[in-house]
Amino acid sequence: MHVLLALMAATVVAMALQRNLFSVVVLFGIYSFLMATVLVALDAVDVAMTEAAVGAGVSTVLLLGALQLTGSREAKPLHRPLLPLALAVAVGGVLAYGSLGLPAFSDPQAPIHTHVAPRYLAEAVRETGVPNVVTAVLASYRGYDTLGETIVVFTAGAGVIALLRRRRKGRDR
Amino acid sequence: MRNDIILRLVAKLLVPFMLLFALYVQFHGDFGPGGGFQAGVIAAAGIVFYALVFGLAAGQRLVPDRLVEVMLAAGVLLYAGVGMAGFALGGNYLDYFVLHADPVHGQHRGIFWVEAGVALTVAGVMLKLFYLFAGRGRHREDE
Amino acid sequence: MNTAAYLGYWFTIFLMVGGLYILIARGNLLKKLIGLAVFQTSVYLLYVAPGKLIGGTAPIVAEGFTRYSNPLPHVLILTAIVVGVATLALGLAITVRIREAYGTVEEDEILERDRADGE
Numbered sequence: 561m562h563v564l565l566a567l568m569a570a571t572v573v574a575m576a577l578q579r580n581l582f583s584v585v586v587l588f589g590i591y592s593f594l595m596a597t598v599l600v601a602l603d604a605v606d607v608a609m610t611e612a613a614v615g616a617g618v619s620t621v622l623l624l625g626a627l628q629l630t631g632s633r634e635a636k637p638l639h640r641p642l643l644p645l646a647l648a649v650a651v652g653g654v655l656a657y658g659s660l661g662l663p664a665f666s667d668p669q670a671p672i673h674t675h676v677a678p679r680y681l682a683e684a685v686r687e688t689g690v691p692n693v694v695t696a697v698l699a700s701y702r703g704y705d706t707l708g709e710t711i712v713v714f715t716a717g718a719g720v721i722a723l724l725r726r727r728r729k730g731r732d733r
Numbered sequence: 734m735r736n737d738i739i740l741r742l743v744a745k746l747l748v749p750f751m752l753l754f755a756l757y758v759q760f761h762g763d764f765g766p767g768g769g770f771q772a773g774v775i776a777a778a779g780i781v782f783y784a785l786v787f788g789l790a791a792g793q794r795l796v797p798d799r800l801v802e803v804m805l806a807a808g809v810l811l812y813a814g815v816g817m818a819g820f821a822l823g824g825n826y827l828d829y830f831v832l833h834a835d836p837v838h839g840q841h842r843g844i845f846w847v848e849a850g851v852a853l854t855v856a857g858v859m860l861k862l863f864y865l866f867a868g869r870g871r872h873r874e875d876e
Numbered sequence: 877m878n879t880a881a882y883l884g885y886w887f888t889i890f891l892m893v894g895g896l897y898i899l900i901a902r903g904n905l906l907k908k909l910i911g912l913a914v915f916q917t918s919v920y921l922l923y924v925a926p927g928k929l930i931g932g933t934a935p936i937v938a939e940g941f942t943r944y945s946n947p948l949p950h951v952l953i954l955t956a957i958v959v960g961v962a963t964l965a966l967g968l969a970i971t972v973r974i975r976e977a978y979g980t981v982e983e984d985e986i987l988e989r990d991r992a993d994g995e
Contacts (some may be wrong), residue, residue: 625866
């Protein structure tokens with residue numbers, strides 16, 4: 561699994577350095593697939609399926625569509641981006657320092673495993689009759705959040721329609 | 734791409750399987766990984782594949798623009814409607830156990846319709862996004 | 877041994893920082909959006925990783941399994957993935973409109989045109 565993570569890190573570095581945007585989009589597809597594989601290794605099968613379908617499928621198609629409409633080479637930067645690099649490294653350092661306070665990997669006594677999750681795992685089949693606990697939580701226990709998220713997807717669609725719809729008779733807007 | 738016989742044949746063979754797989758993922762989401770989002774995206778991907786091989790106009794003949802717009806709104810209304818049904822039958826908003834005499838069966842019904850609404854909206858939005866991006870700026874349309 | 881436990885987190889933070897760098901250091905709007913998508917994807921990893929129990933299995937209740945990985949992060953991240961693609965789609969639509977209005981998607985050139993128009 562560390563091999564997969566190292567491959568993903570290499571992909572991100574290549575994305576930062578590449579200037580041909582088509583290669584960057586392909587690298588993004590590769591990154592999404594690697595992420596889906598890592599998620600399967602972490603036992604998150606629902607999330608992996610969604611990430612593979614959405615990240616490597618729809619996102620890549622939309623990026624290619626937008627790429628065709630804009631342009632496919634990135635201009636050479638005028639000055640070396642030292643300040644952003646320093647800022648990014650500083651943010652990374654602060655995050656790494658903060659991560660030392662997180663519980664160690666796969667500690668069963670971590671708060672994430674002792675608060676609400678055992679109740680959901682124990683009661684989901686009895687209360688909802690659905691063995692897939694993720695679906696039960698998503699659609700039943702936390703159904704209100706899923707309603708909000710469906711509305712977000714709808715709003716995004718409506719927003720893109722408002723931005724990109726053509727007037728009648730193909731008049732350019 | 735329409736003139737390439739291998740692509741045409743493979744597309745014609747694969748698109749029904751893709752849609753069938755989307756339905757499988759949707760309904761089997763209770764017992765295995767899956768559910769509304771994945772099913773919606775896979776269904777949209779099937780139609781996008783068809784439109785990529787046979788041309789955007791053929792894709793829009795198959796799934797018209799108006800149908801897609803109705804789909805994406807109908808999914809949200811279906812979800813909210815299930816909530817209102819819970820309201821009307823005596824519980825709180827989005828309570829599923831009032832939908833049937835047996836609360837567990839009520840949960841089944843609620844989850845089924847809710848996931849169907851999510852799949853409708855997600856499939857509609859993804860397909861509409863593809864239509865908008867692919868149809869923009871190309872004045873020379875390939876028929 | 878202690879470092880091995882945190883190596884996963886540090887890889888995730890490297891991916892996050894990589895995405896952040898692409899977002900703030902490159903001028904091309906399309907590449908910025910891709911950097912944002914990379915950043916979001918690495919945050920999914922950050923959320924799902926603590927939910928894993930070694931020796932556990934996917935959170936689908938079945939015969940013969942007693943240890944399950946935590947399902948709560950999965951639920952949050954499912955929503956986050958779909959919201960992420962919605963954000964990406966809106967950003968791409970705005971980029972396409974900017975391209976049609978300014979003729980370019982490079983940030984420096986857009987600011988130049990605005991400055992020149994403002995005078």
